[in-house]
Every structure is written in C-alpha cells, then in structure tokens.
Amino acid sequence: xxxxxxxxxxxxxxxxxxxxxxxxxxxxxxxxxxxxxxxxxxxxxxxxxxxxxxxxxxxxxxxxxxxxxxxxxxxxxxxxxxxxxxxxxxxxxxxxxxxxxxxxxxxxxxxxxxxxxxxxxxxxxxxxxxxxxxxxxxxxxxxxxxxxxxxxxxxxxxxxxxxxxxxxxxxxxxxxxxxxxxxxxxxxxxxxxxxxxxxxxxxxxxxxxxxxxxxxxxxxxxxxxxxxxxxxxxxxxxxxxxxxxxxxxxxxxxxxxxxxxxxxxxxxxxxxxxxxxxxxxxxxxxxxxxxxxxxxxxxxxxxxxxxxx
Amino acid sequence: xxxxxxxxxxxxxxxxxxxxxxxxxxxxxxxxxxxxxxxxxxxxxxxxxxxxxxxxxxxxxxxxxxxxxxxxxxxxxxxxxxxxxxxxxxxxxxxxxxxxxxxxxxxxxxxxxxxxxxxxxxxxxxxxxxxxxxxxxxxxxxxxxxxxxxxxxxxxxxxxxxxxxxxxxxxxxxxxxxxxxxxxxxxxxxxxxxxxxxxxxxxxxxxxxxxxxxxxxxxxxxxxxxxxxxxxxxxxxxxxxxxxxxxxxxxxxxxxxxxxxxxxxxxxxxxxxxxxxxxxxx
Numbered sequence: 001x002x003x004x005x006x007x008x009x010x011x012x013x014x015x016x017x018x019x020x021x022x023x024x025x026x027x028x029x030x031x032x033x034x035x036x037x038x039x040x041x042x043x044x045x046x047x048x049x050x051x052x053x054x055x056x057x058x059x060x061x062x063x064x065x066x067x068x069x070x071x072x073x074x075x076x077x078x079x080x081x082x083x084x085x086x087x088x089x090x091x092x093x094x095x096x097x098x099x100x101x102x103x104x105x106x107x108x109x110x111x112x113x114x115x116x117x118x119x120x121x122x123x124x125x126x127x128x129x130x131x132x133x134x135x136x137x138x139x140x141x142x143x144x145x146x147x148x149x150x151x152x153x154x155x156x157x158x159x160x161x162x163x164x165x166x167x168x169x170x171x172x173x174x175x176x177x178x179x180x181x182x183x184x185x186x187x188x189x190x191x192x193x194x195x196x197x198x199x200x201x202x203x204x205x206x207x208x209x210x211x212x213x214x215x216x217x218x219x220x221x222x223x224x225x226x227x228x229x230x231x232x233x234x235x236x237x238x239x240x241x242x243x244x245x246x247x248x249x250x251x252x253x254x255x256x257x258x259x260x261x262x263x264x265x266x267x268x269x270x271x272x273x274x275x276x277x278x279x280x281x282x283x284x285x286x287x288x289x290x291x292x293x294x295x296x297x298x299x300x301x302x303x304x305x306x307x308x309x
Numbered sequence: 310x311x312x313x314x315x316x317x318x319x320x321x322x323x324x325x326x327x328x329x330x331x332x333x334x335x336x337x338x339x340x341x342x343x344x345x346x347x348x349x350x351x352x353x354x355x356x357x358x359x360x361x362x363x364x365x366x367x368x369x370x371x372x373x374x375x376x377x378x379x380x381x382x383x384x385x386x387x388x389x390x391x392x393x394x395x396x397x398x399x400x401x402x403x404x405x406x407x408x409x410x411x412x413x414x415x416x417x418x419x420x421x422x423x424x425x426x427x428x429x430x431x432x433x434x435x436x437x438x439x440x441x442x443x444x445x446x447x448x449x450x451x452x453x454x455x456x457x458x459x460x461x462x463x464x465x466x467x468x469x470x471x472x473x474x475x476x477x478x479x480x481x482x483x484x485x486x487x488x489x490x491x492x493x494x495x496x497x498x499x500x501x502x503x504x505x506x507x508x509x510x511x512x513x514x515x516x517x518x519x520x521x522x523x524x525x526x527x528x529x530x531x532x533x534x535x536x537x538x539x540x541x542x543x544x545x546x547x548x549x550x551x552x553x554x555x556x557x558x559x560x561x562x563x564x565x566x567x568x569x570x571x572x573x574x575x576x577x578x579x580x581x582x583x584x585x586x587x588x589x590x591x
Contacts, residue, residue, distance in 0.1 A: 049433040050426060051590040066433035070331040083426035085349065085418065092348035093427070099341035100431040101331040140427060144331060 001026055001179055002047060002075075002148060006056035009042050009203075016042045018203035019056070024181045024196075026147070029174045031194030031211075032183035035292050039203035040183040041080050044152050048077050060148060072101050072144030078137040080152040080183075086126025090117055090136045093125060097140055107143065115139040116165075130157035138169070148179040155189055167193050187288035201292045214287050223255045223263055226276035236270050237263060251275065335437055342441040346415065346449070355411040356449070359404045359494075360457050366400030367461035371468045378472055393476040394486050394555045397465040398458060401490055401553070405497045405522060408450045412501020413514035415446050416582075420509040429591050439586050443502045443579060450498030455491025462487055482555050489553035489564055496575050497522070497549070503575070506582035522546045545574045 002024040246253040419425040551567025
C-alpha cells in the first residue's frame with residue numbers, strides 16, 4: 001500500500017508535483033497515467049526516497065520508505081532511467097543488491113530465471129539490449145520478494161513478446177495480493193492490465209478512478225437509437241438515471257444510462273421498430289485525451305502548420 | 310516468483326509469516342560494497358597499476374641509483390642524498406593518482422552510470438553506503454599499498470646493500486616510514502571516495518584530487534615567503550609526505566603531526582560528502 005498525501009515537489013520555479021493525494025491499494029494493478037512531464041517519475045522517485053518532497057508525505061505500508069528495516073522487501077522499483085553499472089554482470093549486480101539485505105543466492109538465481117536472463121546473466125550489463133536491460137531492472141525489483149512492486153514505464157522499448165510477458169507478470173503479482181503500481185503515458189497499454197487508474201497532468205491529480213468509471217465519466221456508454229416514433233420511445237425508456245437527447249424532427253436519439261440490450265428489449269416489448277441501435281463507447285484513449293488536454297506540457301503544432309500552409 | 314504463497318487470487322497481502330525476514334545491516338552493506346568493487350574490471354586494472362607503479366618505479370630507481378654510483382657518474386643533489394627508503398617510495402606520486410582516481414570512480418562512477426539509484430533504493434538511509442565505500446576501499450588501498458612498499462623496500466635494499474644508501478628494516482624509522490606511506494595511500498583512496506561523492510562527477514573528482522595533491526603545492530610558491538612557511542606544511546600533499554619521510558626539518562611536520570593534519574583533510578572532505586549525500590536528491 002502506498003499513501004501519498006499533499007505531495008509537492010518544486011525544482012526552483014518549476015513545480016513538478018503539486019499537492020498529489022492518492023492511495024494505491026494492494027491486490028490490484030494500479031495504473032499511473034499522465035502525459036510526458038506530468039510528474040510521474042518524480043512521484044515514484046519520492047516514493048522510494050531518491051528525491052525528498054518539498055512538502056507533504058509519502059508512506060509505504062505505513063512508514064517512510066527509508067524507515068523500513070528491509071526496504072527491498074517493501075517496495076521493488078524499476079525506474080525509467082537506467083540504474084545499473086554497465087561494467088558489472090547482471091548476476092553480480094543482483095548479488096550486490098542482495099547482500100545488503102541478506103537475501104540468499106538462491107533468490108538471485110530465482111529472479112534471473114523468472115525474468116529469462118539465465119543465458120546472459122554472466123555478461124556485462126552494458127552489452128544488454130533495451131529489453132534485456134528492462135528484464136534485469138525487473139529482476140532487481142522482484143529480488144526482495146516485495147509487497148509492493150512499482151514500475152516506471154516498464155514496456156518502453158520492449159518487443160511484443162516482452163510486452164505480453166510484462167502484462168502477465170503484473171496481473172500475477174496483483175493476484176498474489178501485492179500492490180502493483182505501474183506508470184505509463186499510453187492509455188491503451190494501461191487499459192489492458194490496470195483496474196484502477198490515477199491520472200495526473202502537470203503534477204496535479206486529474207482522476208483517481210477505475211477504468212470503467214473513467215470511460216463513463218468521459219461520456220461513454222452512449223447508445224444511438226433511430227426509430228420512426230422517437231417521442232414514444234422516449235416515454236418508454238424514461239426512468240431514473242436515464243438521459244435521452246435528440247433533435248426535434250430527427251429520428252435519432254442518444255440514450256445514456258441504458259445498455260443497447262435493455263433498449264432493444266424495451267422497444268420490442270412495446271412493439272417499436274428500431275432502425276439503428278449502436279453502442280457509442282468512448283475509447284479509453286479519447287477519455288484520457290479529454291482529461292489531460294489542458295495538462296499536456298508540449299502540444300503538437302500540426303494545427304498551426306496546417307493553417308500556415 | 311514466490312513459491313510460499315499458495316492462497317488463491319484475492320489474498321489481502323502476502324502472508325507475513327511465510328515471508329523470509331531480511332534486514333539491512335552495516336555489515337551487509339560492507340559486504341555489498343566489497344562485492345561491487347571486485348566485480349568491476351576497472352578495479353583490478355587500477356589496483357594492478359598501483360602495484361606496478363610502486364614496485365616498478367621503486368625498483369627502477371634503486372637500480373638507476375646503484376648503476377650511477379658504480380659508474381662514478383655525478384648525481385644531482387637530491388638524488389645523491391637518496392636512501393633505500395626514499396628510493397623504494399619513488400612510485401608513491403604515481404600510485405596516489407591511480408588509487409585516488411579509483412576512489413573517485415567508486416562513488417562518482419555510480420552517479421555517472423545511474424547505479425546510485427539502485428544503491429540508494431537498497432540502502433535508503435544513505436550514509437551507511439558512504440561509510441562502507443570509504444572503509445572497503447580505504448582498507449584495500451592501504452593493504453595493497455603497504456604490501457607493495459614493503460616488497461619494494463626488500464628488493465631495493467637488496468640492490469643497494471653495501472652502498473651508503475643501503476638500509477634494512479631494522480634501521481630506525483624504516484618500518485614507520487613504510488607504514489606511513491601505506492597509510493598515506495590508503496587515506497588518498499578515502500579522499501578520492503569522498504570527493505567522488507561530494508562532486509558526483511568523475512571528471513570533477515579527478516581534477517580536484519590532482520589539483521589538491523599536485524598543483525596547489527606549486528601555486529603556493531607564488532605567495533610571499535613568510536606565508537609559504539606557515540601554510541605549506543599543512544597542505545594535504547606536504548602533510549602526507551611528512552607521514553612517510555624518513556627525516557623531517559624545520560619546514561616540515563613530524564610524522565605524527567603530518568598524520569593528524571592529513572587525517573583532518575580526509576575527515577573534512579568526508580564530512581562534506583556525507584552532508585551532500587544525506588541532504589540532496591540523488
């Protein structure tokens with residue numbers, strides 16, 4: 001469990017993290033989403049004490065990370081930036097990390113095997129491909145058998161097989177009852193693994209919600225219906241939590257709060273013929289873009305270019 | 310993956326009882342730093358160079374001295390005054406560079422590669438890392454240097470026996486000088502470690518080390534003479550030389566005073582390094 005309270009980090013004039021407040025619960029995969037420069041990496045660095053907050057607190061399983069007697073057993077972290085010495089072999093790197101905690105050699109062998117590094121474990125880590133380096137980072141994160149696993153952009157630079165491997169790993173770690181906290185700037189990737197989402201932009205919390213809720217709030221689950229008698233259909237469908245919109249004189253209605261299936265059944269019960277019945281789900285990507293539009297640091301300038309041309 | 314957790318999916322948290330109990334201790338951090346140091350090729354190369362400088366230069370100096378003496382060639386003032394001790398410590402200047410640079414690499418190298426993030430994630434209290442690095446590398450530098458100067462002295466004294474420079478371990482001050490040189494080089498290693506942690510840059514650390522040990526004594530000669538006499542003996546390099554010089558005069562410190570002054574410099578840089586490590590973001 002990670003608890004972030006009013007967490008703020010300023011670098012001179014620039015505020016990287018601005019009063020963040022959220023809790024990451026065990027047993028599920030929590031996605032940490034935001035455009036580039038939103039403060040995700042800084043927040044993660046503060047969680048494991050690499051950066052000190054300007055104000056606010058962050059605790060892991062009830063205490064500051066540095067106050068734990070076996071930190072690697074509390075949080076296993078993969079940071080975005082490379083955190084190895086290229087001249088050291090993967091095995092030696094993990095072994096050195098293990099020594100600090102008295103983690104046995106057996107466990108080092110286990111994580112090497114788990115991450116598929118057995119054949120290259122004795123090679124200098126500087127010679128590793130991006131994917132191998134990422135696997136080594138994950139091996140290091142899992143070394144202490146941590147209750148919380150925190151990965152910053154773990155799928156960056158991985159091939160499809162590696163991406164799939166990460167997805168399965170995250171899901172199985174959460175199923176073990178661990179707290180899994182994964183950052184990404186790709187909504188589509190998060191949608192596949194995360195149940196819970198924490199969305200940030202410009203260091204501020206934009207949403208702390210589930211994947212389903214995010215879609216719903218962004219205006220998703222709208223159903224488009226077309227019928228010869230929209231007035232009657234309106235009366236039939238009306239009810240608590242149901243919102244119906246449509247233009248006068250048009251055969252089309254937009255219904256929110258009812259599934260396409262429910263609408264179809266009700267229409268059939270009342271003998272109303274439907275010409276069209278379409279679920280208009282907002283994609284997660286759209287929902288995310290909506291949410292973060294104002295918070296994107298670096299907007300593309302295609303629009304301006306287009307106008308100039 | 311854990312094999313101990315067999316509870317099906319919605320287990321609240323990995324059961325505490327079945328998890329192994331790990332703990333960070335000072336001794337384990339030492340063990341880790343020891344393993345880190347020896348698992349890099351640069352350590353072996355640089356330590357090898359230090360040994361080569363100490364033994365090689367010392368033996369070459371002794372051989373040169375002997376052959377010039379035998380051929381009756383006139384020697385410059387300083388060289389003519391040489392003893393078996395001063396000749397066998399001929400490589401100290403070069404070796405201090407190698408050991409100091411390796412010390413800088415031990416800490417600053419972690420910043421330049423990003424390894425420091427892994428290190429501090431494992432030991433987030435931070436200071437134990439600095440102490441462990443200083444102790445591990447200081448002791449290794451001390452042992453390697455001391456062993457090298459003793460070996461060099463034994464070879465050199467063999468070459469020089471029978472000349473006016475010839476000495477044996479039983480002569481007064483010889484053993485003290487040789488241990489002094491070993492201790493000096495060990496402390497140079499610690500200063501390197503501290504400079505690397507203070508500046509977090511390999512280039513900056515090496516430049517500062519070279520400047521402090523080799524350039525500053527030269528620059529001091531630009532000062533008025535009365536100032537020079539007051540400042541000069543307390544410079545790191547000169548205080549260090551007092552530690553292993555066989556004799557001292559009015560312009561230099563006694564070996565014990567030299568040791569304390571040099572220790573003072575070491576503690577100063579180490580304190581600066583500790584302050585920066587504990588206070589600033591990694």
